[in-house]
Amino acid sequence: MDFNLLLDRLFLGLSNGSTYALIALALVMIFKATTLINFAQGEFAMIGAFFVFVLSVEQGLPVWIAVFLGMVISALAAAGIERTLIRPFDPSDHLPLVIITLGLFLAINALAAMIWGFNTRAFPALFPSGNALTIGTATLSWYTVGVVFVTFATAGALTLLLNRTKIGLAFRAVSSNLESSELVGVRVGPTLQFGWAIAAAVGTLGASVYVANPILSLEPSVMIRVLIFAVSAAALGGLDSVWGAIAGGIAIGMVQSIVVPYAKIPNELALGAAVVVLMLVLLFKPSGLFGTPQVERV
Amino acid sequence: MASSPTFKLQRGSTGYLVYKWGGIALGAVALALVAFAFNDTGRIEVFDNDYTISLGRITKAVSFVVAILGLQVVAGFTGQLSLGQGFFFGLGAYVSAILVADYNWSYFSTLIVVVPVCFLVGMAFGIPALRIKGLYLALVTLGLAALFPTLVSLSLVADYTNAASGKSVTSKFVAPDWLPLDGIAAVLQGIPLIGDWFGDGDLSTSEASKIWLFILMVILTSICFKVVSNMVTSRPGRALRAIRDNETSAAVSGMNLALYKTLSFGVASALGGVGGMIYVAETGIASPNDFTQLLSILFIVGLVVGGVGTLSGAVIGGLVIVFVPDWASSTQSLPGIPERWLQGPTGNLILGVLLIVLTFVLPGGIVSGIRKLRAKIVVVMPRPPGRFDAGPGKDVSAPITADAESEALAAAETASAGSAEMSKTRTTE
Numbered sequence: 178m179d180f181n182l183l184l185d186r187l188f189l190g191l192s193n194g195s196t197y198a199l200i201a202l203a204l205v206m207i208f209k210a211t212t213l214i215n216f217a218q219g220e221f222a223m224i225g226a227f228f229v230f231v232l233s234v235e236q237g238l239p240v241w242i243a244v245f246l247g248m249v250i251s252a253l254a255a256a257g258i259e260r261t262l263i264r265p266f267d268p269s270d271h272l273p274l275v276i277i278t279l280g281l282f283l284a285i286n287a288l289a290a291m292i293w294g295f296n297t298r299a300f301p302a303l304f305p306s307g308n309a310l311t312i313g314t315a316t317l318s319w320y321t322v323g324v325v326f327v328t329f330a331t332a333g334a335l336t337l338l339l340n341r342t343k344i345g346l347a348f349r350a351v352s353s354n355l356e357s358s359e360l361v362g363v364r365v366g367p368t369l370q371f372g373w374a375i376a377a378a379v380g381t382l383g384a385s386v387y388v389a390n391p392i393l394s395l396e397p398s399v400m401i402r403v404l405i406f407a408v409s410a411a412a413l414g415g416l417d418s419v420w421g422a423i424a425g426g427i428a429i430g431m432v433q434s435i436v437v438p439y440a441k442i443p444n445e446l447a448l449g450a451a452v453v454v455l456m457l458v459l460l461f462k463p464s465g466l467f468g469t470p471q472v473e474r475v
Numbered sequence: 476m477a478s479s480p481t482f483k484l485q486r487g488s489t490g491y492l493v494y495k496w497g498g499i500a501l502g503a504v505a506l507a508l509v510a511f512a513f514n515d516t517g518r519i520e521v522f523d524n525d526y527t528i529s530l531g532r533i534t535k536a537v538s539f540v541v542a543i544l545g546l547q548v549v550a551g552f553t554g555q556l557s558l559g560q561g562f563f564f565g566l567g568a569y570v571s572a573i574l575v576a577d578y579n580w581s582y583f584s585t586l587i588v589v590v591p592v593c594f595l596v597g598m599a600f601g602i603p604a605l606r607i608k609g610l611y612l613a614l615v616t617l618g619l620a621a622l623f624p625t626l627v628s629l630s631l632v633a634d635y636t637n638a639a640s641g642k643s644v645t646s647k648f649v650a651p652d653w654l655p656l657d658g659i660a661a662v663l664q665g666i667p668l669i670g671d672w673f674g675d676g677d678l679s680t681s682e683a684s685k686i687w688l689f690i691l692m693v694i695l696t697s698i699c700f701k702v703v704s705n706m707v708t709s710r711p712g713r714a715l716r717a718i719r720d721n722e723t724s725a726a727v728s729g730m731n732l733a734l735y736k737t738l739s740f741g742v743a744s745a746l747g748g749v750g751g752m753i754y755v756a757e758t759g760i761a762s763p764n765d766f767t768q769l770l771s772i773l774f775i776v777g778l779v780v781g782g783v784g785t786l787s788g789a790v791i792g793g794l795v796i797v798f799v800p801d802w803a804s805s806t807q808s809l810p811g812i813p814e815r816w817l818q819g820p821t822g823n824l825i826l827g828v829l830l831i832v833l834t835f836v837l838p839g840g841i842v843s844g845i846r847k848l849r850a851k852i853v854v855v856m857p858r859p860p861g862r863f864d865a866g867p868g869k870d871v872s873a874p875i876t877a878d879a880e881s882e883a884l885a886a887a888e889t890a891s892a893g894s895a896e897m898s899k900t901r902t903t904e
Contacts, residue, residue, distance in 0.1 A: 214610045216617070262831060271610055273834050275556060276779050279772055280834070284827030291819040401768070405621050408614050445625050452618035459611045460603050 184315035194430020199383025200407035217281035219404030225251035225381025255377030415468020538753035540793030545746030551784035554719030559616030565766030567748025597744020601737035624763035641762025650687035782840025
């Protein structure tokens with residue numbers, strides 16, 4: 178086994194895995210509170226990245242300020258969507274909610290394609306170019322370092338937000354028991370809205386760092402495949418665990434870049450590997466590595 | 476209090492039979508008219524945008540109808556949200572295309588392979604569904620659907636599937652000589668006022684072939700509908716609905732959850748495969764990009780727009796998901812709407828918005844809306860219990876209220892000797 182090649186693939190897995198982790202984090206924020214999977218999460222993130230693109234490239238703002246503004250805009254938009262389309266429904270009845278998110282998936286995807294077209298666009302660089310570290314022939318680019326840093330910083334910030342603030346406490350109360358938290362006076366609606374807003378902001382950040390990869394570019398369908406990887410990552414980590422999403426994301430990234438080539442699986446089947454992981458996790462350990470097992474009462 | 480319907484029909488009465496078979500006959504005539512009318516001249520002009528409803532597109536809609544019918548079984552009746560119907564649709568399309576193109580099978584004989592293969596693969600994916608509940612199943616099946624284009628493009632199977640360029644089939648349907656299609660066309664063309672809709676003169680070979688394909692596929696689809704409707708109104712169907720409504724209590728009542736869930740997955744997948752076969756028979760090509768996860772999501776749109784858990788909803792759903800994107804892409808200008816909003820995937824935007832709006836205003840889909848309207852005109856009532864004599868020939872038009880029932884019983888007692896005997900046995904019980 179070529180050690181340099183292994184290192185290269187390890188670094189690749191880290192950068193891919195971190196972006197999956199960010200989208201998985203967004204899924205987790207919504208799942209935690211309502212056990213709902215937002216199938217439109219990838220599209221939320223994609224359109225968020227387009228906001229960032231417009232702000233930085235067309236409006237000329239510095240790229241990180243554009244990212245921040247893009248996160249704020251998508252958080253506000255998601256809060257609005259939660260208020261108008263999600264909250265009218267009973268949170269425990271999933272079917273209408275899933276159908277709404279599928280409708281959003283179709284609508285947002287189509288809307289982005291209608292506004293920006295299917296042409297690919299180069300996304301502004303978020304991290305310095307070049308390599309941070311060279312070991313033998315293996316190189317660790319600043320992009321990978323940056324993505325991993327952003328991912329861990331986001332997870333850390335989310336942990337602080339959930340554990341150290343009042344709204345975070347309310348959010349944890351709602352995700353632990355919706356009815357009881359309502360009884361003790363938590364305003365459930367705005368709390369869930371907060372979850373949707375945070376999820377959209379994290380998703381926008383995730384999509385931005387994903388398409389900032391020099392070998393990728395921004396186009397309306399860029400997040401469709403990523404969503405599957407992220408779902409797999411979130412399930413592996415346990416759908417309601419913040420750090421589980423990070424672990425799951427990086428694990429899926431490693432599966433894609435290390436297990437798939439060494440097992441001589443054709444590279445296109447990396448998505449298949451993610452689906453298999455998802456299926457195995459749900460079959461044998463539905464609560465994932467770090468999730469809370471669901472106990473059903475009859 | 477809702478306004479009372481104009482007609483009240485009792486199940487089994489002559490009026491009901493006329494209503495039922497008259498409806499079926501009208502439907503058949505309408506289908507025949509559609510077949511001949513839209514063969515080459517189905518042009519609709521909406522604000523200067525020509526839009527041709529061709530028979531080919533209707534046949535394509537028929538293929539989607541069958542797939543959505545399958546989704547009705549697994550999602551509508553069993554309550555298992557599957558986002559993977561596109562996978563089985565594609566599987567059926569590819570198996571059928573390969574058998575027809577490479578092994579010279581006829582389309583219908585490929586069903587011998589397509590149905591069992593899709594059924595078994597569906598069952599195999601139904602097994603994880605036993606442990607994976609609700610949204611988890613949606614996740615796995617979405618992954619499956621996303622995987623399909625990659626799977627058929629793999630170099631491993633490229634010899635069979637032609638990878639990215641898709642498997643094309645040249646075999647065409649040839650209308651049999653005994654079928655007087657030209658004669659029917661001539662008769663329809665002779666109808667005053669609307670005769671022009673049916674074109675001029677004899678049908679060309681390709682037109683005849685299209686009509687024949689349409690007729691065959693509609694018959695096949697009707698068979699699928701009959702099979703599913705028998706299934707859902709009999710013991711397995713009741714079991715499926717019990718599972719949908721409350722899994723735990725269904726299990727407690729002695730339903731074999733594992734059996735019924737995998738069975739419903741299998742049936743749904745087999746129907747997906749049949750739909751795929753119809754699709755290939757119409758389009759003549761199975762290519763990877765036709766069967767992405769978008770297709771699976773469109774099937775869900777069709778399911779919801781038509782009406783979850785209603786068989787007729789599948790028909791409306793199939794038509795909607797074919798014609799809305801189609802019409803939207805051929806419409807390039809509308810007064811009052813900037814042109815940029817009419818370019819690109821406007822159809823998907825409309826479908827997405829429609830999905831959201833319907834979930835709010837009409838959760839039962841278009842079918843439930845139609846049923847509400849129909850209930851203002853016609854109401855079909857079940858036979859009252861114990862009234863064995865109310866067979867064909869006796870039109871009972873009173874609603875089943877306590878008063879009306881006693882009246883009817885009194886009337887029955889003074890009726891023929893046979894029925895008097897009947898009511899006597901009833902009272903002695």
